[in-house]
Amino acid sequence: MxxxxxxxxxxxxxxxxxxxxxxxxxxxxxxxxxxxxxxxxxxxxxxxxxxxxxxxxxxxxxxxxxxxxxxxxxxxxxxxxxxxxxxxxxxxxxxxxxxxxxxxxxxxxxxxxxxxxxxxxxxxxxxxxxxxxxxxxxxxxxxxxxxxxxxxxxxxxxxxxxxxxxxxxxxxxxxxxxxxxxxxxTDAAAASSPNRCDDADSTRLMQVWHDFFALTEGAVPAFPLRLGAGRAPQRTVVVPLLDDSECTDLLPDSSFATILSALAAAVADVGGPERLATLIPIHTRGPRTSGWHSTAGWLVSNAPVVVNAGDPNSATTWLRHASELAGLPLDHVLTQCRPHLPTEDIFMVSYLDYRKFGPALPGAQHISAVTSTDTAQFWFTRSDSGLELRVRHPARPVADHVIAGLLTALHGRLREPRPVALPAP
Incomplete structure (x- = not known):
């Protein structure tokens, strides 16, 4: 795909x-x-x-x-x-x-x-x-x-x-x-329940969001590099990052954590902070045995991630909560945390491995409409051909320059050698 x-x-x-x-x-x-x-x-x-x-x-x-x-x-x-x-x-x-x-x-x-x-x-x-x-x-x-x-x-x-x-x-x-x-x-009925999200698991997961917003000073994180003010027509960039053999060599089983840490390092390389906070989409279809995996619809929630530049382990700590957070309603999160929204669109980073859905389809493409935006959004996709990235950002010179520099840095960061685990003495 x-x-x-x-x-x-x-x-x-x-x-x-x-x-x-x-x-x-x-x-x-x-x-x-x-x-x-x-x-x-x-x-x-x-x-x-x-x-x-x-x-x-x-x-x-x-x-x-x-x-x-x-x-x-x-x-x-x-x-x-x-x-x-x-x-x-x-x-x-x-x-x-x-x-x-x-x-x-x-x-x-x-x-x-x-x-x-x-x-x-x-x-x-x-x-x-x-x-x-x-x-x-x-x-x-x-x-x-x-x-x-x-x-x-x-x-x-x-x-x-x-x-x-x-x-x-x-x-x-x-x-x-x-x-x-x-x-x-069912979700609407649950939303109106006075006891919704009062259980211990929901309280524990809500604390993940509270911790996240404490790190972001109460805001849904904005893209940390300057793209110009306000909305503008959308620019789309689609680039291959790694071929299949490079993915085998450079991406471990925890691919998304590695990608997030490389992106955070690339942001820092072009003048951004050493720590990147963002939201990631997570599907709410449940385990693979669930009937939702064969059901059409908009079955997506979000989870928070804070990753240190070049440190996959910092991303893994947050990703560990992602599947659980899929069951915590976002409207409840917003009511409890009341975060500030610095941009109309949400800065987010997505990763989807299409190999999990079956054999590659001939000529398969996912095509999105082109609209307008006031931030940057990143879609990483893994397929039989390797790792690709689609970026959506405002079409203005300052944003074009920033994203071009970021992608150059990202190419380099993804190709950094992985540390080799030494045998135990």
Missing amino acids: RVTAIDQVELTGTLTELSVTWVGAPARRGLPVGFNQGNHLRAQRSGRGAWLAGTVTLPDAHPDPSRVAGAVARLLGEHDALRASFTVSVVPTQDVFDATQLQVRPRVVGRVWHGFVESLLTQRCRAGDVPGVFFGILDDTVICAFDHAHADAITIDLVLRRLCEYYIDPTTPRRPTLSYADRCL
């Missing part, structure tokens, strides 16, 4: 849209949304919407549109998160259509250019519209796209895999999935 953005790819060719429509009124109405969905939908009220897309190459040079439509219909029927429509308001809600209300029909569009495809994705994938999703065939490639309220990064990989499986063999058995809408209901 290559993680990129719409300004870094070329989507040109002969397009057939798999037009998705719903018949009748939604089967379930006025359901609550998840925490991330709520923030996203409120941001969309001020014009800051965003979509996620994916592409995968099918084995046929000229895919059968009817078979692709059948694969899309089956996929949508299995995942209620992809059948939702949303109210974009101060208190967002979702309505969910039943699988029996679904229609998917091929519609030949013809020869198209990249700008048309980008505009079409933006037009189709708006949370307040129905269906808020897009599927199409561009030459031998399937494109899927969703308003972010429908999906997270793992959902994109899941959707591409299922579409390939169902296209190649329509008799592929269904994998067990759970209802994302029901999970939102």
Whole structure:
């Protein structure tokens, strides 16, 4: 999987849209949304919407549109998160259509250019519209796209895999999935409980957040290098960092800790502090045996990390809490800690190892929309080809210069020899 953005790819060719429509009124109405969905939908009220897309190459040079439509219909029927429509308001809600209300029909569009495809994705994938999703065939490639309220990064990989499986063999058995809408209901009920998070484990985990904000002086940490003031159009940078053999030699089992410590050292190399505080996304799908691993939706929380430059052990100390913190509701954290937000967007560092999801998919890409930002965000991804990085930052000269210098330093830091463990005497 290559993680990129719409300004870094070329989507040109002969397009057939798999037009998705719903018949009748939604089967379930006025359901609550998840925490991330709520923030996203409120941001969309001020014009800051965003979509996620994916592409995968099918084995046929000229895919059968009817078979692709059948694969899309089956996929949508299995995942209620992809059948939702949303109210974009101060208190967002979702309505969910039943699988029996679904229609998917091929519609030949013809020869198209990249700008048309980008505009079409933006037009189709708006949370307040129905269906808020897009599927199409561009030459031998399937494109899927969703308003972010429908999906997270793992959902994109899941959707591409299922579409390939169902296209190649329509008799592929269904994998067990759970209802994302029901999970939102359960989480909302828990949020209203007066005894929520009163247990000993929650108290212990909340202390991790209190310790973090004590180190950051009560603020969600900002990117520590100067990028200029205020929002600006987004610049996307996608760079390979290590090939697969270099990853084997230079990245230990604790890859993310090593990456974080190298990033912290690179920040210090270009004039930043010796200690880097940030947030990391963590999935909330639970153990691999959980049905959530085969379920589409926005199943992500955040965890805090403070890492000393060049010291993976300092990152490991914080990462040890990450999986546990996935169960601590972020709205509860914000209520208890009341941190200051120095920027509208959150400085964060993500790491996702796509090898864990199955064999590499041909031509697989995760493509994000290009919007605006006031900070820097980093997505590290591991695949069979090695380690890559996507950076999103404000498109202004000072930020371009800072990020270019940071990436040069990061390349060097990642290639520093690992210490060799000596045998015990």
